[in-house]
Amino acid sequence: MKKRFMIVLVTFLTLGFASLASAHVTVQPKEVPAGSYQVFTVRVPTEKETATTQVKVAIPDGVDIKRFEPKPEWTYEIEKNADGKLTAVTWKASGAGLGATEFGEFRMQGKVAEDAKELVWKAYQTYADGEIVEWTGAADADKPASVTAVTAATGDGHGDSHGAADAATAGEDHEDGGRDTLTLCLAIAGLAAGASALFIALFRRRA
Incomplete structure (x- = not known):
C-alpha cells in the first residue's frame, strides 16, 4: 500500500512539474544552422486567470530579424539601435488578449549570423492586472529565457x-x-x- 502511494505521488509531482515547465514562453525552433534564414515562433501561454495583454521579446545579437507575421487583434512595435538593427519587438493586444486557458504564437523572420553560437531570447509577459513576468533567467531558473542552439552552416543558406x-x-x-x-x-x-x-x-x- 505504501509503495503504491509513493508511485502515485511521484507520478503526480512529475506531471505537475512537467506542466509548469511546458508553460514557459518559448521560441521555436530550438536549433538552427548558422547563416540560415529562419521563421521563429514565439509561443506564449497564459498562466493566470488574468489575460496576457502584451509580450516583448529582445532580439539577440546573433540574428537579424526583418519581418513579422500579422496577427489578428494584436499590433506590434519594434525598437532599433543606432545602426538600424532591430533589437526588440512588442506585441500588444487590441482585444481581450490571451485568456486563462489560451496561448498565442507570434512569428517573425530573419537571418542567423554566420558566427552565432546560440540565440538567447529574453521575453517579458504583461498581464491585464499589470504584472510583468520576466522570462530572462538561466536554463535552471524558475523563469528561464528560451535558447536556440546554432549549429554549423549547411552551405545552402x-x-x-x-x-x-x-x-x-x-x-x-x-x-x-x-x-x-x-x-x-x-x-x-x-x-x-x-x-x-x-x-x-x-x-x-x-x-
Missing part, C-alpha cells in the same frame, strides 16, 4: 525549413513513384491472370 521541405517533396515523389510502379505491376499481373483463366476456359470447352 536556406536553413532547415527549406531543406526539410525539399526532403519532404523528394520523399513524396519517391513514394508516388513507388506506388505507380506497384500499381503497374499489379495491373500486369491481373491481365496475365485473366488471360490465363480465359485460355484454360477455352481449352476445357474445346475438350
